Amino acid sequence: xxxxYYIETLGCAMNVRDSEHMIAELTQxxxxxxxxxxxxxxxxxxxxxxxxxxxxxxxxSEIGQFTKRKKSGAKIGVCGCTxxxxxxxxxxxxxxxxxxxxxxxxxxxxxxxxxPKAVEVEIDYDESGYAFGEFRTSLYKAYINIxxxxxxxxxxxxxxxTRGEExxxxxNLIVQEARxxxxxxxxxxxxxxxxxxxxxxxxxxxxxxxxFTDLLRAVxxxxxxxRIRFTSPxxxxxxxxxxxxxxxxxxxCKSMHMPLQSGSSRILKSMKRGYTKxxxxxxxxxxxxxxxDVSISTDIIVGFPGESDEDxxxxxxxxxxxxxxxxxxxxxxxxxxxxxxxxxxQVPEEIGSARLARLQARHNEMLDEMKGERLGRxxxxxxxxxxxxxxxxxxxxxxxxxxxxGSEELLGRTLPVKIVETSRLGNVGVVVA
Ligand code: SAH
Ligand code: F3S
Numbered sequence: 001x002x003x004x005y006y007i008e009t010l011g012c013a014m015n016v017r018d019s020e021h022m023i024a025e026l027t028q029x030x031x032x033x034x035x036x037x038x039x040x041x042x043x044x045x046x047x048x049x050x051x052x053x054x055x056x057x058x059x060x061s062e063i064g065q066f067t068k069r070k071k072s073g074a075k076i077g078v079c080g081c082t083x084x085x086x087x088x089x090x091x092x093x094x095x096x097x098x099x100x101x102x103x104x105x106x107x108x109x110x111x112x113x114x115x116p117k118a119v120e121v122e123i124d125y126d127e128s129g130y131a132f133g134e135f136r137t138s139l140y141k142a143y144i145n146i147x148x149x150x151x152x153x154x155x156x157x158x159x160x161x162t163r164g165e166e167x168x169x170x171x172n173l174i175v176q177e178a179r180x181x182x183x184x185x186x187x188x189x190x191x192x193x194x195x196x197x198x199x200x201x202x203x204x205x206x207x208x209x210x211x212f213t214d215l216l217r218a219v220x221x222x223x224x225x226x227r228i229r230f231t232s233p234x235x236x237x238x239x240x241x242x243x244x245x246x247x248x249x250x251x252x253c254k255s256m257h258m259p260l261q262s263g264s265s266r267i268l269k270s271m272k273r274g275y276t277k278x279x280x281x282x283x284x285x286x287x288x289x290x291x292x293d294v295s296i297s298t299d300i301i302v303g304f305p306g307e308s309d310e311d312x313x314x315x316x317x318x319x320x321x322x323x324x325x326x327x328x329x330x331x332x333x334x335x336x337x338x339x340x341x342x343x344x345x346q347v348p349e350e351i352g353s354a355r356l357a358r359l360q361a362r363h364n365e366m367l368d369e370m371k372g373e374r375l376g377r378x379x380x381x382x383x384x385x386x387x388x389x390x391x392x393x394x395x396x397x398x399x400x401x402x403x404x405x406g407s408e409e410l411l412g413r414t415l416p417v418k419i420v421e422t423s424r425l426g427n428v429g430v431v432v433a
Contacts, residue, residue: 005032006041008062011049013231014163014192015080015103017143019047022079022109024133029110038066043075043113048082050158052333056082060094067096075113077101084162085336087121103163104148107132123149123164128204129173134180140384140412141188142181146174146215150194151201152234154261155272155343156301158335159194166193168200170207175218182224185412188253188382189219191230197237212237213245220251226414227382227397229253235260236274238283247290254291255325255399258284259299263318264311267304270343277314284322295398297326302359303352304332305343312355319363325370325399326425327363331356364424371422374400378432381417383410402427 005026009019022045026032035041044066049055059082066076075098078090084102091097099112102121107130112118128148136142150159151166178189193199199212212233219228228251233242235258246252258280262268265276287294300315319327331352334341379396383406387393392406402417403426404410410431417429 002031002033003042004035004040005043005045006035006038007045007047009047010055011047011051011080013143013190014145014194015047015049016137017145017192018080018103018106019045020135020137020143021106021132022047024135025107025109026113027135028133030113038069039071041070041074043077044070045077045079048078048080050081050085050162050335052330053335054333056086063094063097067094075099077109077112079103079106079109081159081162084121084123085158088119091117091119123162125164126167126204128167128169136181136186138384139185140382141190142178142186143190143192144174144177144181145169145193146191146196146199146212146230147193151198152195152274153272153339155270155340156261156304156332156335156338158338161337163194166195166198166202168203168207170203170205171200171210171215171218174215175222178219178225179222182222182226187224187226187412187414188384189225189228191215191219191228193230194232195234195237196230197233197242211241213242216245216249216252220249225251227251227253229255229399231257232259233257235280235283238287240286243283243286243290246287253397253399254293255295255297255397256287257297257299258287258322260315260318260322261299261301262304262307262311263315264307265314267307267311267314270306271301271304271340277318281318281321288322293398295325295400296322297399298322298324298328300327300329300359301332302329302355303347305340305347306345307332307347307355316359316362319359319366323366323370324363325367327359329356329359329363367424371424374419374422374427376419378416378418379429380414381429382414383412386411400427401425402429404429404431406431 077099079101083100099118105120147168149164149166197212200210381394381402383392383394391403392410393403419429421428
């Protein structure tokens with residue numbers, strides 16, 4: 001009987017890809033197979049997120065649960081950003097954990113499983129040239145890392161302290177990986193990094209300088225690639241050249257993530273975001289003008305230290321003006337190692353909650369208005385998964401989730417679909433070709 005792994009992945013798309021990398025290494029080098037359940041696993045991995053405090057608290061109760069449920073002799077490994085951030089402390093607080101593997105040390109997975117109580121969390125470890133084995137959760141969509149770490153020092157964010165400084169992965173490796181994925185059926189390529197449009201500033205060896213815009217062009221030249229998505233870009237680096245390529249390259253999906261964080265220029269400065277409210281509005285307006293059908297998503301933090309009612313009104317003003325198709329909104333969570341944790345003017349819990357509720361309620365109203373605009377329209381939908389009740393699901397070019405009646409025969413195909421039913425984020429349609 002082969003050994004079995006069970007993996008739980010929390011947090012962002014980069015963690016999803018890190019989990020795929022670990023699975024590839026374990027299956028190809030150590031002969032592991034996927035377990036059906038936690039109870040039958042020989043190796044349990046928790047790939048953690050530490051961007052906000054809550055999931056970090058939950059981690060320890062979860063380790064407790066897993067320890068009770070696991071079969072005797074099964075190992076537990078804590079991986080990802082919380083592993084980088086807490087390191088050794090995890091072993092002290094949770095003695096049932098067998099090893100701790102940081103977000104920048106993923107390639108050492110096959111080593112740490114054999115070293116009891118191993119802690120590998122160096123944040124200057126360079127994996128940018130490591131050739132991971134192949135494993136993809138989806139046959140139709142391929143996540144590809146284009147950089148590791150993040151060079152921005154947003155004053156609220158722990159990521160630079162868990163994933164280290166930014167290093168770009170050489171373009172030839174990215175293109176090679178994209179080509180291989182597309183040739184094996186993943187016609188949608190999803191490029192990943194903490195700050196993708198800062199690509200190409202630093203490589204670990206000698207490599208010709210290259211911008212993210214150049215990289216997008218190079219990936220789009222691969223014949224089998226039909227669609228390109230990416231996350232996350234930074235509003236500061238949304239120059240005209242980038243926005244123009246986004247607008248005119250037919251393979252680049254017309255959905256853009258523009259993480260606003262705050263609409264107040266004063267707060268943006270204290271967050272060290274490097275742009276102002278006006279710059280953001282002007283970039284968003286240009287995007288809407290050049291790509292009329294674009295969907296814009298964003299991340300917003302409310303209750304950042306020093307945020308006054310007036311600052312929050314600035315955020316609401318940007319929300320009104322840009323009319324985001326999707327908002328991921330969060331109450332500020334103080335994080336260790338970040339400058340903002342020591343800032344004066346920490347906003348009381350109840351004020352933060354009230355602002356968050358108001359923002360979300362207003363956005364829900366806007367989503368209700370938008371859903372009417374989609375009814376009866378035809379979108380090109382790339383089908384990538386099956387849903388219960390005899391349905392297949394996929395996304396329109398501008399990222400709306402669409403379900404139709406159908407099965408396997410639709411997967412991996414892009415078809416025109418007319419929307420017949422809509423809700424805030426989902427849609428039901430019929431194939432019209
Ligand atoms: N570069 C990544 C950022 C990862 S963190 C990206 O742009 O996706 C993802 C989001 O979490 C951030 O955009 C921010 O909105 C939110 N976030 C980060 N730190 C936070 C904190 N301390 N409190 C609340 N939200 C935070
Ligand atoms: Fe965090 Fe800012 Fe980088 S949000 S991941 S420090 S761009």
